[in-house]
Amino acid sequence: MDLRLTPAEQDFRSRLEDWLTQVEVPAGLRDYGSTPTREDLDAGRAWQRRLVEGGWAALSWPSPFGAGATPSEQALFAEALARRGLPRQLSFVSMELAGPIIIAYGSASQREAFLEPIRRGEQIWCQLFSEPGAGSDLASLSTRARAAGDGWLVSGQKVWTSGAHYADYGLLLARTEPLADRHRGITCFAVPMGTAGVTVRPVKQMDGESKFNEVFLDDVAVGPGDVLGELGRGWEVALSVLGRERRMLGSLAIGLGAALTEVRREAERRRLDDAVFRARWASLWGRVQLLRWTWFRFLSDRGDSAADPRMSVLKLTSSELQQEVARLAADILGLDFVYGDAGARWRRVFLAGHGATIAGGTSEIQRNILGERVLRLPR
Ligand SMILES: Cc1cc2nc3c(=O)[nH]c(=O)nc-3n(C[C@H](O)[C@H](O)[C@H](O)COP(=O)(O)OP(=O)(O)OC[C@H]3O[C@@H](n4cnc5c(N)ncnc54)[C@H](O)[C@@H]3O)c2cc1C
Structure with a gap:
């Protein structure tokens, strides 16, 4: 273990500090943590555009999809932004969960459709995992995807879904094989939040903000092109x-x-x-x-x-x-x-x-x- 910065890391840090002293911070931008409220979106999107222009967006994504920064460079970036009270990106779920998962498990056409709009802050994702009866024990999730034609109809309820009230897509876990072992038979889907049958109900939090939601799924149609990774391998x-x-x-x-x-x-x-x-x-x-x-x-x-x-x-x-x-x-x-x-x-x-x-x-x-x-x- 060597905790000294390498010459490349020192160079990265000084380029970042130079950029941060010069960049115009959008009016109204605050450090909203991992998820913006609806009111933060305009400033957050403008900030994401600045990050793209400066070459600081999608640092954790491997090249050619993102900047391909090393883990240490990502840490230097996180520290420098935290010191100034600035968010690292428009939305954590989009940039740090959906993006890398699409890179790792998505098909060529999914990468083509999703990665660049996410990087540019033009497409926001939410994470449709937790359910009223499945949080810590996520594998007990009961949202079902029933076969219909060459696709599925998804029904169930999700909860605590951060950003669902403005998200364009959801990373959804649903059970495609109800009789399989609890860790098997789960599939991950990329679901457009505007699909018929998706109802989003915001939850008011005790801090006065409304960042997360209940999401109801009622016969939401998804097709083979919406599967992320392999059918039945969503647990992975x-x-x-x-x-x-x-x-x-x-x-x-x-x-x-x-x-x-x-x-x-x-x-x-x-x-x-x-x-x-x-x-x-x-x-x-x-x-x-x-x-x-x-x-x-x-x-x-x-x-x-x-x-x-x-x-x-x-x-x-x-x-x-x-x-x-x-x-x-x-x-x-x-x-x-x-x-x-x-x-x-x-x-x-x-x-x-x-x-x-x-x-x-x-x-x-x-x-x-x-x-x-x-x-x-x-x-
Ligand atoms: C701010 C916030 C944002 C969130 N955003 C999202 C999101 O975007 N998408 C999403 O899918 N989910 C989201 N969640 C949900 C989050 O992942 C779950 O709340 C979390 O996993 C806990 O599940 P639960 O609330 O169902 O609690 P439960 O699992 O019901 O747990 C209740 C209590 O029992 C304890 N407990 C449970 N099992 C054990 C055990 N085996 N051993 C010891 N103690 C145990 C827990 O620690 C807890 O104290 C969010 C939650 C919060 C608070």
Whole structure:
């Protein structure tokens, strides 16, 4: 393991810093995390266009589809944008889940139809995996695709589908062989969200935003050209998506260093930076740095492997740290945290942080993965 930047990485970083100081940031752009709200879309799309023009879009996609950046370069990019409070892309599901999955499993015509519009921010995807009865135990999903002519009719319900209310396509898991073993007989489809029979109902979140939805599927017609990967092999596709999701969600904590600096400045301004605050702050700062180095270590050890169960450390720690940093901010802001504009941003971070320990696999599930697959403990 060598944690020093290579000359190529140093060059990448200085080109990026130059670009970031010059680029015109679209009005109204904020760091909306992995999923924009509907209100964020115009600024998010304009930002994606800037990233395309600058050569910074689809960094994680291999050439010739995307920029083919190394994992370390992707990490440098993520850190630089987090420091400035800018989103890494228009939509995480489109760029980091759908795109790479289409590259890995899609046919030539699917790659042709989807990749460039996704890269340019002209096509948004959502992930139709979770159901009311299938979240942590995703393989128990019950959405059915019944054979009809040379295609299928899909019926069932999905839930927590981020961005479904404006998405153009959905990455859908449905059971094509109901009698097969639970991990078999599942197929992954690329479904146009405008197809007859798809009904999207937004869910209002406790932070006031509406990012995810219930999606009802009622005899939605799909054909052989909509299958992603092989018929009945959707579980393999799903595992690849979930591994990528965990890794990316883990990397979101990279922005916590900047957030902690902001909390320290606020404490100093309010003269609340006493010894108790400093001890709490330093402990969090140390853990954020450990997480950051662990992230770089995994990248340098394993390159781009999304299947590494150790990625669960990143997902688990970063989501829990996000909540703790927000709690420290809440204590410093006091009444301002509860009410008024001064604490509005932190209120959002605090409330959204509860979703972070659930999305992409709950903390309990990450602990199970680490216990069973990394530490080899009995089930
Ligand atoms: C912000 C956010 C965005 C999301 N976006 C999407 C999306 O775009 N697309 C999508 O498909 N899904 C999405 N999800 C859904 C997410 O993947 C599920 O919420 C998650 O997998 C947990 O499933 P569940 O909610 O059904 O909880 P359950 O699986 O019902 O779990 C309930 C509780 O039981 C615990 N539990 C369950 N099984 C075990 C076990 N074996 N051992 C120990 N404890 C266990 C869990 O940790 C949890 O505390 C999103 C969720 C959130 C919060």
